Amino acid sequence: METISIVDSKKYVDKKVKIGVWLTNKRSSGKIAFLQLRDGTAYFQGVVVKSDVSEETFALAKEVKQEESMYVIGTIHEDARSHFGYEIEIEDIEPVGASKDYPISPKDHGTDFLMDHRHLWLRSKRQFAIIKIRSELIRATYAFFHKEGFVKFDAPILTGSAPEGTTELFHTEYFDKDAYLSQSGQLYEEAGAMAYGKVFSFGPTFRAEKSKTRRHLIEFWMIEPEMAFTHQEESLEIQEKYIAYLVQSVLDNCQYELKLLGRDPKVLQRYTKLPYPRISYDEAIELLQKSGDFPDVKWGKDFGSPEETYLAEHFNKPVFVLNYPKAIKPFYMKPHPTRKDVVICADLLAPEGYGEIIGGSERATDVAYLEKQIEKAGLDKADYQWYLDLRRYGSVPHSGFGLGLERAVTWITGEEHIREAIPFPRLLNRIYP
Amino acid sequence: METISIVDSKKYVDKKVKIGVWLTNKRSSGKIAFLQLRDGTAYFQGVVVKSDVSEETFALAKEVKQEESMYVIGTIHEDARSHFGYEIEIEDIEPVGASKDYPISPKDHGTDFLMDHRHLWLRSKRQFAIIKIRSELIRATYAFFHKEGFVKFDAPILTGSAPEGTTELFHTEYFDKDAYLSQSGQLYEEAGAMAYGKVFSFGPTFRAEKSKTRRHLIEFWMIEPEMAFTHQEESLEIQEKYIAYLVQSVLDNCQYELKLLGRDPKVLQRYTKLPYPRISYDEAIELLQKSGDFPDVKWGKDFGSPEETYLAEHFNKPVFVLNYPKAIKPFYMKPHPTRKDVVICADLLAPEGYGEIIGGSERATDVAYLEKQIEKAGLDKADYQWYLDLRRYGSVPHSGFGLGLERAVTWITGEEHIREAIPFPRLLNRIYP
Ligand SMILES: [Mg+2]
Ligand SMILES: [Mg+2]
Known part of the structure; x- marks a missing residue:
């Protein structure tokens, strides 16, 4: 037996x-x-x-x-x-x-109670299905980037400087120095791309953001690929191929989990058809204005959750929004060749109200331009000397993007709140268990 | 074209x-x-x-x-x-x-200079080969644990308590609370095993240790599998199968990189032959005493690098040392059924002077025993209530282990210093770039 x-x-x-x-x-x-x-x-x-x-x-x-x-x-x-x-x-x-008086009974419990008992709550069917799908997305991510010739290149978590300002960073003492927990491995991935061509990081990142929304975690996992000798258009192709691969992997390997969740596979099948629509930020603004639902929307403003929801619903598929205003994007994005006011970037917006799941761009390659942008952003040039070296010694066109794992899990499972997309969520008011 | x-x-x-x-x-x-x-x-x-x-x-x-x-x-x-x-x-x-005055010339540079230019130094042949083999070990790890039916179950990095005391932990402020960077995801993996049977974590861990050796990093990646309904003997079988799989994957997919490193594949082939020898801690002490080289060794002491080197060299293969004294191992290990002084655990020692690469054990399942051990270790019981819940509600025999990725990379590549085994090493005196 x-x-x-x-x-x-x-x-x-x-x-x-x-x-x-x-x-x-x-x-x-x-x-x-x-x-x-x-x-x-x-x-x-x-x-x-x-x-x-x-x-x-x-x-x-x-x-x-x-x-x-x-x-x-x-x-x-x-x-x-x-x-x-x-x-x-x-x-x-x-x-x-034995098991005496198991605290989670089939009756309804409040969220706080369940999250206090997360170590047990994870045994429930819905949590089981979500964590299994998360695991499948992780497996599929490694399979995809391996197949595409990428090298896993781990960015450090502890960094001695604060790349995007210190307001949303966790601080710690690193022996006699200051250190911060990484919000993104991207700058390091750029060094990796110059050394190994196509690289990706996949690790935890941290944002000390005092916001409480169903889309934000304090600690979350990011996949950040970076590709040398690669322009934005090729990067967009990799991005949509990757997303379709993730969705297809769940369809192929998680039918049981989808059933447990009551998630309709037909809805997911729609997301495996490529290409995804691409619209410019300018066109997105026009669409929003025409809709009549967004009286306050105007060129130059970033999109919030309602705008992102509208745009992706309009296409009923993930949609790329290209070339946002320079003023609302980070310093390292490549300036548009013919327009001063936008950069070569794209966000991928997921349908069904899940909003941005990927942000990416082509990277600026010119030292003088980057130095000016770093200054403008009020950052300390000394912290970026190693980063500028990547442009001083054999700069090449390169592009990359970042996918938030938990955003993708939430979307693909059709879950309402991102806290279910990670075994032990870290939220504004929660660091236990 | x-x-x-x-x-x-x-x-x-x-x-x-x-x-x-x-x-x-x-x-x-x-x-x-x-x-x-x-x-x-x-x-x-x-x-x-x-x-x-x-x-x-x-x-x-x-x-x-x-x-x-x-x-x-x-x-x-x-x-x-x-x-x-x-x-x-x-x-x-x-x-x-263009590239003007590239700072790393073919002439010799000191280690500090090269580490200050790590972002460029990574382009060199030896570094290329090591990082590629690291990437292959990561790929093989996911492939192996997927094949064996494990679920990737990410433990949190930020934790509100300090599982093994606060001395070697990095501290940060988590809004109005204290938080620490994880040294191990194991306790969380145990919760995962009770929910999903076989799980593993693979992420960064942190040790604020003021030591400067060629085997220690401040920030390093750990693979921590945990298995429900599993005794130590089955865990040892998974461990050796995993190590042999890692080595075989490098032999299959990294011949070019091994050539660049001058690493003899014949040496590695030896490590794919299973089983690995198993000796008890008692036998290890005897071997060391008989050798005449370790006059100070006596029962009850932990092994240092020279002792580990001797033991693995003696077998010329990785060797499991079983059942260490209870007094030098963590509180959660299962007590031996017939001996009060040892616990059911094993370290896997790598040959060629690389020392411990895996530490693992069967876990204690009895609440009363664990409570006593937690108290003895001077830890705060309140922090472990969720962990003890795992024994209160359907405790099962379970076992797990931890592999340090960079230790494995260093050993398999034959590299001298662990700092080369990760793209951007964090060392006692180094957090840049
Ligand atoms: Mg956005
Ligand atoms: Mg040891």
């Missing part, structure tokens, strides 16, 4: 197996007990028929508590009525770990 | 191509110029024969400076004399980015 995982049930139909599980729920009568079981790979039902098992086993089945752990021994059968498609007819139960 | 990467040369023999490159070195006579070129995918030679090109092209070839960037257009040929195996016969050169 083999010890298996629930997810492997399909290979063991009508076979006797042993599985280590936890109980999520149960109902029973005098003659039969239905145990809802999970093992971290899937959820399914165990059936214990009184007349087929020992008295002791049936007593165990009737007494087992929510989240108690045990081994169940029995035979796998098909079960067409469940999402999962299989169940186990239990012959024997070996109790493993 | 296609624009290709150097690494793809083998598919374009006798074909005309265009490649974006940087110059690493050159020599020339009146009739021919040999340009050493790199593009981040490989290094090869460009040959410019005066009689075959325009006067302007030959002049460009003679004048091009170290780390100047350009497009070269020409025909790929085999070149059996080089590591890479191909070269390009150049017809035309399009200059891209």
Whole structure:
């Protein structure tokens, strides 16, 4: 008899197996007990028929508590009525770990209570499905960038300077120096691109932002690819290919999780069709103005969540908005060749109200231009000497972008709040557990 | 004519191509110029024969400076004399980015100078080979744990408590609270294992340790798998399978990089043969005492670098040392069933003087035992309530381990100092660039 995982049930139909599980729920009568079981790979039902098992086993089945752990021994059968498609007819139960008064009952709890018990709440079906899809997006990210010839190039988390000003940075003492937690690895990725051609970072980033929205985390994971000898148009092609690959990977490998979430695969299929529409910032402003819904919108202002939602809904697909005003974008973006007021950049806006999931640009290559921009932004030139070296010694056209992992998870799973997209969210009022 | 990467040369023999490159070195006579070129995918030679090109092209070839960037257009040929195996016969050169007085010349520079110029130093051959092998180990890690059914489960970096005491932790202010940078995601991975069965984290960790050795970084990446319903013996099997997979992946995919490093693949092949020897801590002490080289060694002391080196050299392979004294190991390790003085754990020691690369254990499952250990260690019980919940609600036997990525990179590449194993090392005296 083999010890298996629930997810492997399909290979063991009508076979006797042993599985280590936890109980999520149960109902029973005098003659039969239905145990809802999970093992971290899937959820399914165990059936214990009184007349087929020992008295002791049936007593165990009737007494087992929510989240108690045990081994169940029995035979796998098909079960067409469940999402999962299989169940186990239990012959024997070996109790493993008790569970008394599990704090999360099937009744409704408030968000704070659930987040205080995040270490247990993660065992629930919806959280399971989201974290599994997150894991699939991570796997697919490595697979995609490997296939495309990128080198994983880790940017440091602790940096001695504050690239975009210190207001939203976490500070720490690094022995006798000041240090900050990285908000982005991009500048380092540019050094990587000059050394290894195509690179990407994928790691945690930190923003000490005092905002409480359903789109913001204090600690979140970013994927930041950077490509040498690459102009913005080629970068846009990689970006949309990457997003379509992510969505397709979830469609290919997470049908069960999508079912658990009630997320319609047909909606996701639409996002695998390329290319995504591209509109200029100018056109976006026009669209918003024409709609009549945004009386305050005018050229030069950044988009908020309502504007981003409108634009992506208009196309019913992810949409690239190109070439934003220079004044609202970071210093390192490449100036437009014929227009002084915009830079060569694009945000990718996700539909269904999820807003910006990618921000990217071609990078400025001229030392004198960059020095002026750094000065204008009120940054300390000394901190950027190494960065300017990348332009002093064999500068090349290069482009890159950043994708927020949790934004992508939230969008693809159709989840409402970004706090569910990471195992232990860090929020304005939350750093426990 | 296609624009290709150097690494793809083998598919374009006798074909005309265009490649974006940087110059690493050159020599020339009146009739021919040999340009050493790199593009981040490989290094090869460009040959410019005066009689075959325009006067302007030959002049460009003679004048091009170290780390100047350009497009070269020409025909790929085999070149059996080089590591890479191909070269390009150049017809035309399009200059891209100038380079004046590149600071790293082929002459010797001191370590501090090179680390101050790490953003440029990364372009060098040895650094290229190490970072590429690092990237391959990362890729192989995701491939391995995916194949084995693990879920990527990211532990938080910012934590509100200090799991192993605050002495070696970086502190920051988290709005109105105190926070610390994670030294290990393990406790969180245990919550993950109870929810998803087999999980792993792979992210940066931080140790504010005032030590300056060739084995320590302040910021380093750790892989921390954790498995529910898993005893230590099965964990050891996964560990050695994983290490052998990493080494095999480098052998399969990084022959060019190993050549650049002068690292003998035969040495690495030895490390793919399983199982690795297992000895108890008791036996290790005996071996060390018998050797006569360690007069001070006695039962109860932790091993230092010389002891670890001796033990691994003795077997000429990675070796597991099992069941260390309880007094020198963390509170969460499972006590031995029949001996009060040791815990169920193992360190994997790498040969060739690289020391511990994995530390792991079976975890204690009993709440009362853990509470006592937490108290004994002088830790605050309140910080561990969520962790103890994992034992209160369906505790199961579980085991896990941690691998330091940079230790593995250093060992597999045969590099002397761990600072080369990460793009931008954070060391006691270094947080720039
Ligand atoms: Mg925006
Ligand atoms: Mg040790």
